[in-house]
Amino acid sequence: MKKARYFKKLPEKKVECTLCPRGCKVADLERGYCGCRENHNGTYYTLVYSRACAVHIDPIEKKPLFHFRPGTRALSFATAGCNIECKFCQNWNISQFRPEQIKALYITPRKMVEIAKINNTPIIAYTYTEPVIFYEYMYDTAARGKEEGIESVMISNGYIKREPMRALTKVLSAVKIDLKAFTEKFYRDVCHGELKPVLDTLLLLKEVGIWYEIVVLLIPTLNDSEKEIDAMSKWIKKNLGADVPVHFSRFFPTYKMTNLPPTPVATLERARKIAMSNGLHFVYVGNVPGHPGENTYCPGCGKVLIRRIGFKVLENNIKRGKCKFCGRKIPGRW
Amino acid sequence: MGKASRREFIKKLLALPPLLGIGIKRRGANTFSFPIAQTPPSTPTAGKSRVVLVKNARVIDGRNRVNRTVISKMVNQAVMNLTGKSDPKSAWEMLFSPADIVGIKLSCLAGRPLSPKPELVSAIVSGLTLAGIPEENIILWERTSRELRRAGFTIRKSGKGVRCYGTDEEGVGYEDAPRFSGEVGSCFSRILTERITALINLPIVKDHDLAGVSIALKNMFGAIHNPNKYHDNNCDPYIADLNNHYVIRSKLKLVVADALIIQYHGGPSYKPPWAWRYGGIIVSKNPVAVDALGADLIEKKRKKEGLPSLADEGRPPKHIKTAASYGLGEARLDRLEIIRG
Ligand code: SF4
Numbered sequence: 001m002k003k004a005r006y007f008k009k010l011p012e013k014k015v016e017c018t019l020c021p022r023g024c025k026v027a028d029l030e031r032g033y034c035g036c037r038e039n040h041n042g043t044y045y046t047l048v049y050s051r052a053c054a055v056h057i058d059p060i061e062k063k064p065l066f067h068f069r070p071g072t073r074a075l076s077f078a079t080a081g082c083n084i085e086c087k088f089c090q091n092w093n094i095s096q097f098r099p100e101q102i103k104a105l106y107i108t109p110r111k112m113v114e115i116a117k118i119n120n121t122p123i124i125a126y127t128y129t130e131p132v133i134f135y136e137y138m139y140d141t142a143a144r145g146k147e148e149g150i151e152s153v154m155i156s157n158g159y160i161k162r163e164p165m166r167a168l169t170k171v172l173s174a175v176k177i178d179l180k181a182f183t184e185k186f187y188r189d190v191c192h193g194e195l196k197p198v199l200d201t202l203l204l205l206k207e208v209g210i211w212y213e214i215v216v217l218l219i220p221t222l223n224d225s226e227k228e229i230d231a232m233s234k235w236i237k238k239n240l241g242a243d244v245p246v247h248f249s250r251f252f253p254t255y256k257m258t259n260l261p262p263t264p265v266a267t268l269e270r271a272r273k274i275a276m277s278n279g280l281h282f283v284y285v286g287n288v289p290g291h292p293g294e295n296t297y298c299p300g301c302g303k304v305l306i307r308r309i310g311f312k313v314l315e316n317n318i319k320r321g322k323c324k325f326c327g328r329k330i331p332g333r334w
Numbered sequence: 335m336g337k338a339s340r341r342e343f344i345k346k347l348l349a350l351p352p353l354l355g356i357g358i359k360r361r362g363a364n365t366f367s368f369p370i371a372q373t374p375p376s377t378p379t380a381g382k383s384r385v386v387l388v389k390n391a392r393v394i395d396g397r398n399r400v401n402r403t404v405i406s407k408m409v410n411q412a413v414m415n416l417t418g419k420s421d422p423k424s425a426w427e428m429l430f431s432p433a434d435i436v437g438i439k440l441s442c443l444a445g446r447p448l449s450p451k452p453e454l455v456s457a458i459v460s461g462l463t464l465a466g467i468p469e470e471n472i473i474l475w476e477r478t479s480r481e482l483r484r485a486g487f488t489i490r491k492s493g494k495g496v497r498c499y500g501t502d503e504e505g506v507g508y509e510d511a512p513r514f515s516g517e518v519g520s521c522f523s524r525i526l527t528e529r530i531t532a533l534i535n536l537p538i539v540k541d542h543d544l545a546g547v548s549i550a551l552k553n554m555f556g557a558i559h560n561p562n563k564y565h566d567n568n569c570d571p572y573i574a575d576l577n578n579h580y581v582i583r584s585k586l587k588l589v590v591a592d593a594l595i596i597q598y599h600g601g602p603s604y605k606p607p608w609a610w611r612y613g614g615i616i617v618s619k620n621p622v623a624v625d626a627l628g629a630d631l632i633e634k635k636r637k638k639e640g641l642p643s644l645a646d647e648g649r650p651p652k653h654i655k656t657a658a659s660y661g662l663g664e665a666r667l668d669r670l671e672i673i674r675g
Contacts, residue, residue: 012600014543024565027543028603029443035562085563093510097559100478100502192563256512256519 002049004037005136006164013042020083020132020160021197034133035098036081048079048134051104052112053094057121061311063155064286065213066296067245067332068174069123070306071313074153075116078128079104079137083159084193086180087256088219095129096255109141116150123173127155135164142171158201159193165204174211174333177202181216181223182232190222190257199235206240211333213245215286218263218271220251226274233275242281242299243331248272249286269293282331300328383664385618385627386415387593388675393613394594400453405615408675409457409590412617415673423464429587429619430532432466437473437530437585441537441553441592442485448604449485450536450592454615458534458590459496474498475525477556501525508559516575520558526581533585535621539593539628541601541608545569546644546651548602549628550589550621551577573653577621578660589624591616596628598635610635622663623670625654630667 006019013028017037024032026039036048055077060069063076080102082095089095094102107115116124124145126138131154142152151173158177160168169175179198180191187195205212214236218224236244248271250263268285272293275283285293289310296306296318303325307315317324321334388411393404410422419425430436438458442449455474462472476482479489479500490498501507501523508521526533535550542548544565551573555561564572576582593616599608612631618624629651633643644650658665 012605013603025543027601028605029445030543030602031562033562033565035560085560096563097508098562100480101508101559256514 001038001040001045001047002136004044004046005139006161007044009042013039015039015042015044017044018161019135019164021194022083022159031098034081034083034130036079036133046134046136047099048081048104049137050106050108051079051099051137052077052107053080053099053102053104054078054091054128055105055107055115057119058125058127059311060123060125060153061308061313063125063127063153063176064215064247064249064284064311065153065174065176066247066284066306066308067213067282067330067334068153068211069151069333070316070318072123073121074123074125075112075119075121076125076127077107077112078126078131079134080129081133082130082157083133084130084157084191086191088190088217088251088253089255090252091128092255109137109144112141113144113148113150116145117148122149123151123153125153125155130157130159132156132160132164135160135168139168139171142168146171157191157193158198160197160201162200162204165201166208169205169208169210172210174213175205176213176215177205179214179216179232182228182235183223186223190219199239202240206244213247215247215249216271217249217251218267219257220260220263220267222260224263224267224271226270229271229274230278233278233280236275237279242279244280245282245284245332246275246280247284247286248275248293250288252287265291296330298323298326298328298330301326305330383620383623383669384416384671384673385616385620385623386412386673386675387614387616387627388412388415389612389614391613394611396611398447398595398611400451400594402453402456405451405453405594406457406460408615409454409461409617411675412590412615413461415675416617416619422461426461426465430462430465430467434465434467434532435471435473435530436462436467436532436534436587437475437525438534438536439526439553439556440474440476440482440485440487441548441556442476442481442487443602444538444540444597444604445484446486447606448538448540448595448597448609449481450538451594452486454590454592454594455487455536458536469496470494472496473525473530475523476500477523478502513579513581515579516571518558518564518572518575518579520560520576522559522579522581523557526557526585530585532587533582535586535589537589537591537624538595538597539591539612539616539631540597541599541632541644542649542651543601544649545573545653546649547625547629547632547654549591549625551625551653551657554582557582568649568652570652571656574656574660574662577657577662583662586621587619589616589618589621591624591628593628593631596631596635598632598639599641608639620663622654622657622665625651625657626665626667626670627672629654 281299413425417425512519537553593614
């Protein structure tokens with residue numbers, strides 16, 4: 001067990017967790033909502049430090065990050081737990097369990113960086129479950145990696161308080177945020193979370209200038225209306241700018257949401273069209289391998305900059321951060 | 335995973351070609367075998383309003399040691415009063431059949447000072463053996479073996495005698511898919527769903543910082559994989575939803591609440607300034623009745639000690655009324671048949 005970095009002590013040995021907006025107030029011997037932080041005698045501890053329950057090497061495109069070191073691989077890991085509960089979670093059998101219910105390996109931050117180096121992965125990705133809940137583990141690994149020339153990317157729901165997120169951006173190189181929907185109702189009913197703090201995180205990421213991309217999983221009838229996509233993409237354009245990549249991704253039924261069909265490809269195409277017509281430059285279709293919406297197109301000349309199939313990069317026409325055809329600067333970390 | 339195998343794994347990881355992958359689940363594969371339980375027909379708890387409260391000042395001394403003879407008499411007395419039988423054997427036989435595999439769900443979060451007393455558990459086990467149940471078909475269980483150990487129980491997964499282990503043991507775990515009851519969607523402990531035919535709910539009577547009280551109904555949070563997801567709104571209606579699930583309703587045969595020490599404030603952990611040596615047990619077939627009576631004891635004690643009511647502290651035990659509204663039992667004290675022994 002390692003002492004948590006963000007909490008306040010309360011009377012009668014209670015604590016208040018100040019890591020994520022849920023702000024759990026936790027009695028002695030109890031845990032917060034995420035199930036992986038525990039109060040012992042008035043001090044809060046993380047139960048998942050150095051306890052990786054899934055470790056893989058993935059293409060960075062799988063995160064998905066399309067404008068960040070395309071074609072590289074990332075050592076990707078998770079611990080048990082999550083600070084929200086999406087009824088459609090693909091990784092629910094680790095994210096929705098408590099640490100003692102899932103087998104884990106003891107891998108320290110130092111060892112994780114060593115594994116990344118030995119396997120020639122220049123990036124470590126904190127992913128699969130919600131890395132906010134293994135904050136200390138992520139932070140220390142990213143800091144160690146930075147010293148050793150390994151970059152770190154956080155694949156997150158963005159449900160985190162401002163101060164810890166700001167501190168984290170100092171050791172990260174990129175962030176992917178899942179914007180689950182654009183209504184509080186969806187966040188409340190389907191994810192047991194809130195929209196506003198996620199939007200605040202996006203604003204913070206823009207403010208600090210770190211690279212970030214947005215993924216929106218479109219679920220039939222729940223968050224796929226033209227009105228919602230229109231409002232969302234207008235908000236992004238106005239507050240984050242035209243250059244933030246947005247991935248509209250395809251839903252497949254799972255976990256507590258098995259009563260809905262997979263998202264029709266036409267829905268994703270329609271969303272892409274709306275977002276582009278609202279001025280966003282880089283809008284992608286996700287989870288549809290082979291779809292032309294997977295490619296990056298130059299907003300200047302319209303030519304294909306990066307051609308992809310699934311997570312594979314087939315062609316890359318970005319040279320020194322610019323379109324090789326028209327010379328336009330392409331946002332990202334190349 | 336032991337240190338040696340961990341080292342081995344790391345070694346392998348370091349030596350691996352670039353693509354590697356692990357995704358590990360504890361749940362699933364059996365590494366030791368158990369009798370597989372058949373689910374009995376549903377026995378709704380509604381309408382069972384009899385609740386027995388047995389108190390004896392001699393059952394627990396000033397150092398919180400429990401007198402085995404006294405607790406044993408209290409348990410048998412309670413079961414006789416509950417069933418209307420005049421001898422313990424007939425009483426236990428009315429509640430359980432020799433073919434039952436009985437799981438006793440303990441409540442061991444708070445460690446030894448505020449978990450079910452082993453002497454009370456022994457008395458219940460003796461009663462079950464009177465009903466013809468072999469000790470090997472009795473399982474004391476909790477979420478984790480660690481919690482059981484910390485409460486003073488010895489882990490035993492095989493061999494002769496009563497079984498005792500947590501859901502976290504290798505080869506046990508939780509079911510692979512969530513089951514639903516109201517808003518609660520959870521994977522249940524395989525001990526509850528696969529290994530036992532009859533359930534005894536053995537909680538502590540204590541204050542709870544979110545739910546108001548944690549007695550029988552709340553104790554079932556220990557049967558699911560994700561109790562931390564159901565803490566909003568004083569855990570209401572989640573506690574009631576969970577207890578309304580068929581898996582629990584169909585197997586629950588008896589509730590024995592340990593009220594030897596009642597934590598009337600500062601729960602759910604043990605806080606000596608508010609721990610009350612009450613010397614009682616509350617027994618019923620109906621968890622709602624046990625909770626209603628237990629919550630009343632807590633409220634009265636709080637009032638006597640000058641503490642605000644649970645409602646005034648923003649944590650009324652709403653789940654008890656909600657459970658009653660589902661037909662899980664009677665929550666109104668004036669409608670309960672309270673037998674004091
Ligand atoms: S990180 Fe976990 S404990 Fe902390 S506020 Fe969020 S859900 Fe609660």
